[in-house]
Amino acid sequence: MIGHFKRSTRRLFALILSIPLVILAGGLLYMFLMTHLENSPRDFWTSVEWAAETLTTTGYGHDSHWTHPAMILFVIFFELVGMSFYVLIFPVFFLPYFEERFEQRLPGNLPEMSGRVLIHRYGPAVDSLVEELRRVGTAFVILEQDERQARRLRDRGYDVVFGSLDEQPGMLAGVETALALITNADDHADATFIMMARERGFSGTILALAEEPLHRPAMEKIGATAVFTPSHVLGAALAARASSRISPKVEGLQLLGERIGIADFRVQAGSPLAGQRLGTLRMRARYGVTVIGQWNGGRFAPAEGPDTRVEAGAILVATGAYANLARVERLATPLRRYGPIVVAGYGAVGRKVVEMLRDAGETIIVIDDVSDPAVDVVGNVLEHATLDRAEVRKARAVVLALSNDSAGVFATAVVRDYAPDVRLIARVNLAPNVARLYQAGADFALSVGQVAGQILAHHLLGEDAVSVEQRLKLARVGPGALVGGHPWQVGIREKTATAVVAVERGTDVLVEFDQAFKVRADDVLFVCGTTASLEKYMREFGATPAERPVAPTT
Template identity: 70%
Template sequence: IRADSPLAGQQLGELRLRERHGVTVIGQWRGGQFAIAKGPDMRIESGAILVVVGAHASLTQIERLAAPIRRTGPIVVAGYGTVGGKVVQMLRDAHEMTVVIDQQLAPGVDIVGNVLEHTTLNRANVRAASAVVLALSNDSEGVFATAVVRDYAPEVPLIVRVNRALNIARLYQAGADFALSVGQMAGEILAYHLLGEQAVTVEPRIKFVRLAPGALVGQHPWRAWVRERTGAAVVAVERDRDVFVKFDDDFQVDPGDILFVCGTLSSLDQYVREFQAAPAESALTADEPNDSAL
């Protein structure tokens, strides 16, 4: 959320993002801490990263509100090892322009140099980048590089790889906008593929779960005061193999629907009790397209 965004400093209740844009705010990251959106009083902070659920078109609208002036330069990736190489591959698959920095000359490396040196940052035109990704293999070097890049380009979004979760706080103190723990990400992927997890973790305290509608049958999913009563939020409804994340005024939950509910473990337990909900199996397979995104 840029400082000049119309969202900055506003409360969720004032913005009415659900009614106006069809999105659900799950919470916000700020300085390495995640704050759950428990109700309309949550204030969106400048510099925060929102976690939002909605259709692609709705998310695009929110993105424009969050960052009114989009930077148009390439994404600079520093570090071209296993992680950096995968990041570059994914970015290029998404048709994003990239500039790769590494200390070793190799196919795919655009600039050979040390990211800790201003001459290297100058050659990569980092100040004009749309974002910088530091994919360095050493956490100590990552912290140092974060401080150098943040001092050199204060306005550029900075995303940093971290190996050990205990170093995340150091990266935020050094100026990272977002730090990703390789271990945590790998754990989530393994749990999903090997253990058949039916819940998706956004942050260690927060999960998405699929539930039968229970007492929400016949009600509009956003007008039953779910978040106020339980702390959890209904973010999507699956019906006849389609997933809806935006609902017309006359939308009502049917008995055969599957609800996607997001919250902490305690709020999800409260939701199950309050609305007499039970776990549900989704008929939507992973390879079928739909118009929802996180």
């Protein structure tokens, strides 16, 4: 029966039982020692009285003098036992007991779940989703088995149910009416939750966040609607930012072959580009390049017209003929396009980054503080000696895949100070810490919460709640309403945040246009922008996708 009580209550029972037992044992031992060591026998009740007075430190009556050394040592020992009871009794026994009695109890059963999302176990991976659910007004309940975490969540205003499914399987009663279920525990606990929910009769969507991709088929077999591995998706996104071989910055650029390229330029504070508007710089007219946009604080902002200001410290994205891009390199510090990629941290995310980069044929140098056959430099990334051995200053990019956000922020500051010109890409656990990474000097930072938040919000709410990584695309379209106009005419950027970067006329692809150039009805335009901005361009100018050229048959 006692086993059903809370821990603090069981402790209090143990205290109540232990005190009389200690007094009895002390009294019997005192009676024995007084007879055989002091030759002054005491009866049972006198001995018990002495033990009680000593244990409670209330003092002695007439029985307070001993001569035998062993007797004296015994009395001292028993006095210390009494003092230890006083030291432990309040913090260990009484305070936890009264805290549990007077603080608000956490609910142990699900509320009415109709129209609510149930989230099994809270963590960084569901942090962004929770905020998105609050933003759109979708009710949710968090099932948490860690009491401290549960109380913190309750203090933040979340609906929380506390308990362990292993000990209280009945706490899922009513889950069958829930809107959807999300499980974010370890893979074994996820599997248990999925099976118990299906056994209860839940027939809706169950989304699981797994640690190991190999477990996905098993989870789907036992009832999961879909299983995702956010840490691996995060690793893939970080690898894509480090290497253009994995994900070219402009999808479709290969349509122009070697005639046109794209380049990244970090605009230093002392660059003549910093702080200037595109209308003042006239990059197209002077240098024959088109500025597509700029990365600043990890967000891509398309160039929207002549009033767009080039920010100091931003990474400018420009396209044009290679010779023209080389001219612009003299105006801004170009990002290094050669050298190895250094990956610091070889955990789950770091392993995925390394795997993808090596599959893409990149040269990788791995740093970790634990020796591993795949680790090239064993050491602390915060130490310059480690950075020297990894040749960080010669690297094309550094990916910080550290598992601790505090360490990641400090490592970002250290690496940025050590190698000011290297591209720095950082992994984050909690989305709120992304801003700190940018402040410390990261060029791109992404959290597992952002990745998981986008995936889950897309499946639950049907929308892209969080943008994992902005993508640029090159669309091959008909001229539409631009027939008779200039490719760089005023209004295209302002209205759609896109840019015409090339015109295909017959067998020629033109990337520079004088003022007299006019778009013809049989021309094909190459328009660059984000997915959303390209859709806007197609609507605004009545453009339609152009047919791909047919390869000659032999």
